[in-house]
Amino acid sequence: MSVVIVIPARYQSSRYPGKPLVELTGASGEAKSLIRRSWDAAQAVAGIDWVIVATDDARIRDHAEAFGAEVAMTSPEARNGTERCAEAIANLGLSPEIVVNLQGDAPLTPAWFIEDLVAGLRGDAGADVATPVLQCSGRMRADLIADRAAGRVGGTTAVFGHDMRGMYFSKEVIPFAAGDFAADAPTPVFHHVGVYAYRPAALAEYPGWGEGRTELLEGLEQLRFLERGRKVLCVEVEARGREFWELNNPTDVAKIEEMMQRMGAD
Template identity: 60%
Template sequence: MKTVIFIPARFASTRFPGKPLIELAGTSGVRKTLIQRSWDAARQAQGVDAVYVLTDDARIADAARGFGADVLMTSSDARNGTERCAEALTQLGTDPDIVINLQGDAPLTPPWFVEALIDRMQDPAVQVATPVLRTERDMLLNFLTDRKMGRVGGTTAVMRTDGTALYFSKEVLPYVSDRTAPPEVWHHVGVYGYRPEALRSYAGWPEGTLEKVEGLEQLRFLEHGVPVACVEVKAQGRVFWELNNPVDVSRIESVLQLEGIE
């Protein structure tokens, strides 16, 4: 099955303007932009035929071409990464079987997260899939600290018994009342797998109420009755965290250095 990875990136982020071009220092002090580190992560996944950076900003496009990425220019009308992916799909000569959306703020995404999505989507009944990661104590404390400080950080997922998503939220769900014996909290990993037809349907729907309130694009699928398959992935000793806020720069740089990533 032909698989492409799209990496949506926009300059005008509400929480962190210009973040795709922020530089992150690796283990030896080498500095690379966030978008380059996300592209590096995408290229490590097996079973992928092509990787494209999607943007409406010439600064990001120039930077991406500078480190060797293929770029598809999309309009400024796209409200989120999924809409940007749907628009980019129309620029390809033929449809791939699977489109992977690896967001441009997730440079710590291990290749096996993407590969798990590709494996799950070998089932033709799956229209949309996304990874979820069981939170360990330190990660849960990061979530709770961000919320206590009034920051919107990572996203949590609540699932049905069949493994499809019941809801996604920027709140810590379920509610954690006892930190000594917390409930099972699932960290939603900002990577998606789509069938081309699911992307086209998404682009034709209006922005959903819950999607708009939470600021989570994947809720549009749930609001329109499309199941989102949640794929459990293992950290395998790696730390996963997205760059959502300026405070995350030091968090991610410490992981790059700890794990020996240049």
Template identity: 60%
Template sequence: MKTVILIPARYASTRYPGKPLAALRQADGSSKTLIQMSWEAAQAIAGVAAVHVVTDDDRIKQAAEGFGASVLMTSPDAENGTARCAEAAAHVDADLIVNFQGDAPLTPPWFVEDLIAAMAQDASADMATPVLQCDAGTYAMFAEDRRNGRVGGTTAVFGADYRALYFSKEIVPYIDPGKVPATDIPVYHHVGVYAYRPAALEAYTRWPVSELETLEGLEQLRFLVNGAAVRCVEVQARGRVFWELNNPEDIARIEKVLATQ
């Protein structure tokens, strides 16, 4: 199964303009941009035919080419990362397209490798995405963001067959604050990586924007609303800390992790 990774990156983010070019301090005291770190993380994934940064912004294009990345330019009209990947997918030869988020440089390679393997084994899945059970530290970061009115990570709810039921920027399922268990917290952090079959990605561009997608600001809900089979793949942290860069406050969180690696 020929797999191609696309890293959608846009400059004009509403919550964090210029996010792909944000600099993060590394363990050795140097700095790298978020897009470079994401590209390097994607390069570590086994079994991939190619990795491309996908953008409509010349500043991101120049930065990416400066550290050796392949860049595919897309229209500025792309409404989100999935739409940008769908546009770029027309220019690549692949059986599976992986949307590797440009704001998740802490994504371990095995998260994506497990995702690719699950799609190879489950022919009924139109797309798949990883989920990671929250430990106490991650759950605390979710709760802190909500208390402070910040939109942080996303949570996922799925059935016994691992088919996705819902994704939300709220903490779902709700747990009474006084009853949050110390271990085995039944909340799953949605890892913002997607593997699509080309037909599902093409269909996405034909479906209208759904109300749930608009309310939550989550593009993957369009697949659920239209009956696509979305497979959640539970992955293991193996001692690694995972968090995305959603807000400027997340830079310190990620730099703290980088200092220990």
């Protein structure tokens, strides 16, 4: 088995309880749950051998199985999606080349983001983990700044070096850049797309390390890899005219539905 996508989903989200079951209405007027849209996004990715929903909640399990998903039940003790992915892979006894964590709050994730991510990790033998980054337009940067000004935790931003190795990830808008940017102009800010590709050995070690200091401060699971000196490859992806946003807060539902309407996405 080569590449497995795991979609970790928990009901008790601190910011948005029940988020995986929230319905989003597409351009055709059809409403589908967030977990269903994540499953559909995973099915559209080329070169994937298996897609699994990993959850600790019977409501999510029953809903996912009803639309045909394969579900792996995991412990409620998993502290984040990476730990849940590690548990699901271990429980199922799988030995894939690469494990992809497609978190269930990014229904607008295009298939090529994940395809480019897998290709990036395959092409860099020194990396333990890979994750996509998307250069922000002035509009996207302004939206991120507006979220923070309103006291909302919106998207995550990434800073990386010339070798594309991740240096830091934050829920603040970094790096700082003075002034404003035109709506469609590129900016020095990169939006971190909440998808990960792991080498199985690094994924298996992750739960045993315990939570790191900056991981706890930021609430970002990928920082545990950096704190342990593991190499996180940032893979720049292209929007190709698609809009992208993650569902982090209840207010994001209307934003994402508006994007789907503009793009004609169902």
